[in-house]
Amino acid sequence: MKLALIGFGRMGKAIEKIALNRQHNILLKSIFCPTYKDLKNVEVAIEFSHPEFAFANIKICLEENISVISGTTGWLFKMEEIKNICLRNSGTFLYASNFSIGVNLFIEISRKFAKLIKSYKKEYEVEIEEIHHVNKKDVPSGTAIKLAKFLIKEGIAKKWVLGKKKQYQLAISSKRFKNSPGIHVVKYQSVIENIIFKHTALKREGFALGAIIAAEWINYKKGIFSMKDVLEID
Incomplete structure (x- = not known):
């Protein structure tokens, strides 16, 4: 080409x-x-x-x-x-x-899991965490927003917010460090268990x-x- x-x-x-x-x-x-x-x-x-x-x-x-x-x-x-x-x-x-091929597969697995767990959403607190290099301009990352949008579409939350959540909100935590190509985490937490989906980029x-x-x-x-x-x- x-x-x-x-x-x-x-x-x-x-x-x-x-x-x-x-x-x-x-x-x-x-x-x-x-x-x-x-x-x-x-x-x-x-x-x-x-x-x-x-x-x-x-x-x-x-x-x-x-x-x-x-x-x-x-x-x-x-x-x-x-x-x-x-x-x-x-x-x-x-x-x-x-x-990233891995990230796109991670997003799809996360999307499908959200469909499976939505009937039990009252039992779990859900949050998203993303970590990138200090030069990344947008906060939160586009991938974190994409993850949040399909969780909202599935009725897991009504909207997403950056930082601490309130009722019916999905919290996105964004952190910036010197040499981090990218980490995305979706956490489901209940009183009896934690379910965590995580993708870590090792190289650009x-x-x-x-x-x-x-x-x-x-x-x-x-x-x-x-x-x-x-x-x-x-």
């Missing part, structure tokens, strides 16, 4: 290494919003930038009929507009708050590999997709 890496920070550099090892061509590496000229001949853009710039980055790629993979969090209030731009241009767009390369796999999968397809499509999760 002919790739553009938009947002060439630590994640972009990890993606570059894996992309080259898998024999892909990188035509553009940019920390700024690309121009139409910059994107010439690009087939797939992989966008890991900053919430402030994500919308403009994705928009210009879709308008140039370039497939876009985005993992930038913190801008999703504009997601519907991006979906409309994608459909209007018969484009291709895939968004994930987390591209896991996220980068998932992004490349998604880009390989999406190439030549049309539409709006997620990692559930890539991993064939029902």
Whole structure:
């Protein structure tokens, strides 16, 4: 594939290494919003930038009929507009708050468990914890919010809050440390037992590999997709 890496920070550099090892061509590496000229001949853009710039980055790629993979969090209030731009241009767009294959399977297992336990929700206190590196801009993480949303959808709680919860609320604890690629925990606690689901990222390369796999999968397809499509999760 002919790739553009938009947002060439630590994640972009990890993606570059894996992309080259898998024999892909990188035509553009940019920390700024690309121009139409910059994107010439690009087939797939992989966008890991900053919430402030994500919308403009994705928009210009879709308008140039370039497939876009985005993992930038913190801008999703504009997601519907991006979906409309994608459909209007018969484009291709895939968004994930987390591209780790393990995280996406962890999310799916957590979702299915929530369906199983919802009949007994009064017996358990539920909380989410996420830990990331100090440079992560959004709090809580996009993955933690995704976990919270399906717990709310299943009726486990009415809404999520950052910090200590009140009645019918789901508490999300967010912590930032110097060298933590990412930890997500969903805890169910009762007077008789604790049930804990946990995913720990050991290296940034896991996220980068998932992004490349998604880009390989999406190439030549049309539409709006997620990692559930890539991993064939029902």
